[in-house]
Amino acid sequence: MYIRLGLTTLFSCTVLLLSAQSLVGAAGDSQSSNTYRLAWSLGELAPGTVSNSNYTLTQGLHQGITVKPLGTASEVIAVSVYPNPVSNWLNITLQETTGWSYRLVSQEGKKILHEDRVSERAKQVDLSALNAGIYLLQIDQSNTSTSFRIIVNR
Numbered sequence: 001m002y003i004r005l006g007l008t009t010l011f012s013c014t015v016l017l018l019s020a021q022s023l024v025g026a027a028g029d030s031q032s033s034n035t036y037r038l039a040w041s042l043g044e045l046a047p048g049t050v051s052n053s054n055y056t057l058t059q060g061l062h063q064g065i066t067v068k069p070l071g072t073a074s075e076v077i078a079v080s081v082y083p084n085p086v087s088n089w090l091n092i093t094l095q096e097t098t099g100w101s102y103r104l105v106s107q108e109g110k111k112i113l114h115e116d117r118v119s120e121r122a123k124q125v126d127l128s129a130l131n132a133g134i135y136l137l138q139i140d141q142s143n144t145s146t147s148f149r150i151i152v153n154r
Helices: 002-019
Strands: 027-032 037-042 048-051 056-059 079-082 089-094 100-105 111-118 122-126 133-141 144-152
Touching: 027 133, 079 133, 079 144, 089 133, 100 122, 111 122
Parallel strands: none
Antiparallel strands: 027 037, 048 056, 079 089, 089 122, 100 111, 100 133, 133 144
16 A cells, blocks of 8 residues: 555656656746746746846746836836726726737636727726636737736626
């Protein structure tokens, strides 16, 4: 009994170690600007944290993600997203109106809503048809991107 359990555990650990070099991702994406490149995926097996005075990057399962831009404040999108949590209408307000776009992605990585080349400074997005859950809202403007975790309540 103990030998069988030990061999099963050893085999499982060996499989995890051998497969830690490759990534089996369920979803992912990448964004970049003049000052950073961020690539993410769901389903990574090797957790870890790397940091210095400019950033902290945490990878792995069930980790919160915080990304700080490395550039100047002028390279950051000035945007307000509210209310969050949201039930029906999500408001997105940008400081500038130069062409921007948004997309809303489910936790599984499926694109739920998107709109390209938005010309208004403020936009209301109807989320009343969505199931309760957590979504990722990505806003792109002038080769710069920012993301928000959106909670939909019912």
